[in-house]
Amino acid sequence: MTDTAHDHAPPGGGVTPHDTALHDTAPHDTAPGDSREELLSSLKAYVIGLALAIILTATSFWAAGTHVLWQPGVPIGLAVLAVAQMGVHLVFFLHITTGPDNTNNVLALAFGVLIVFLVVAGSLWIMANLSANTMPPEMMDLHHQR
Amino acid sequence: MTATTLGGHEPARPHHGMPASASAAGPAPKRIIIAYGFWLFLLSDIVMFSAFFATFAVLGKATAGGLTGAELFDARNVAVETALLLFSSFSCGMMSLAMDARHRQAFYLGAAITFILGLGFLVLEMREFADMVARGATADRSAFLSGFFTLVGCHGAHVVVGLLWLVVMVAQVADKGWRATVCHRLMCFSLFWHALDIIWVALFTIVYLMGAR
Numbered sequence A: 001m002t003d004t005a006h007d008h009a010p011p012g013g014g015v016t017p018h019d020t021a022l023h024d025t026a027p028h029d030t031a032p033g034d035s036r037e038e039l040l041s042s043l044k045a046y047v048i049g050l051a052l053a054i055i056l057t058a059t060s061f062w063a064a065g066t067h068v069l070w071q072p073g074v075p076i077g078l079a080v081l082a083v084a085q086m087g088v089h090l091v092f093f094l095h096i097t098t099g100p101d102n103t104n105n106v107l108a109l110a111f112g113v114l115i116v117f118l119v120v121a122g123s124l125w126i127m128a129n130l131s132a133n134t135m136p137p138e139m140m141d142l143h144h145q146r
Numbered sequence B: 001m002t003a004t005t006l007g008g009h010e011p012a013r014p015h016h017g018m019p020a021s022a023s024a025a026g027p028a029p030k031r032i033i034i035a036y037g038f039w040l041f042l043l044s045d046i047v048m049f050s051a052f053f054a055t056f057a058v059l060g061k062a063t064a065g066g067l068t069g070a071e072l073f074d075a076r077n078v079a080v081e082t083a084l085l086l087f088s089s090f091s092c093g094m095m096s097l098a099m100d101a102r103h104r105q106a107f108y109l110g111a112a113i114t115f116i117l118g119l120g121f122l123v124l125e126m127r128e129f130a131d132m133v134a135r136g137a138t139a140d141r142s143a144f145l146s147g148f149f150t151l152v153g154c155h156g157a158h159v160v161v162g163l164l165w166l167v168v169m170v171a172q173v174a175d176k177g178w179r180a181t182v183c184h185r186l187m188c189f190s191l192f193w194h195a196l197d198i199i200w201v202a203l204f205t206i207v208y209l210m211g212a213r
Helices: A039-065 A071-093 A100-133 A137-145 B030-059 B075-100 B104-134 B143-176 B180-210
Strands: none
Touching (some): A039 A071, A071 B180, A100 B030, B030 B143, B030 B180, B075 B104, B075 B180, B143 B180
16 A cells, blocks of 8 residues: 555645654554644644543532532432543544544444443442342341341 | 544545545554554453442442541542643643654653653552551451552552653653654553543542542
């Protein structure tokens, strides 16, 4: 694929000295972390990501500390904020997108999320069930004394 | 070739009329393969963390009469730690951009800021651990504290490794310059550092914010 190595001139007309070995040999795939744009718009993506992350984090800490909100709903709200912030990090910092050149990365991520969900939800489910069906220690003592 | 959209939407190639299909283009370049492999490693690392998260979630209330999360955690300290790690992740992004531009001074500056913020995070975390131990909240006191120190300590250990890696990378850039291999390693480092921040988001939410309720 040597013919595609030089058809991707930096938009800045040589102002940004992109190394061809680093940026221009990948016509149809992107790696996680890739941002194949000019530096300025990459910078913009990072700044937007940082701003969103700050807003979401500040909201999380506020929601956890305040008494204004309906208390039983707060943990669910915190979970939603955390998932949103992880999404922001993935999109703006790791540059994982839904584009066709990101398919492999997204598939791997989806599999990872599936396993994480199975491990966490499965453990909580099984242990809650176990805890509900286990005889409390006091009753166990009575059992032995009888 | 002005790709103004975010990330993926690469405009069609101007010549050959080649379809944007990965398989038609032949084997992917080395850096794509390296980053994909490292991405798989990071995901497996996250799966390992999920087991620690599950442990903590199951044992979070098993304090065995000892100190609880609400008594131990200092929300202000955690907020500062979170801010340090978030800005460290951002400056790591700036460091990657400096690498793309082959701008050494900006790269060293970004690396120094990333290192200092990461070190600040670690210092605060170690101080928090020392304070907890001084109050009798050691890892063997209760199942809750075992789970806490395993999960948070494992994240902290990752940060330590990341800081060492960053020092090595700065030395390699200084010594070898912008070789392809050095740039690949730097790319992996920045993925690693961003992934640590993602884990911290889950960690401060589940351990510190929900665990202190």
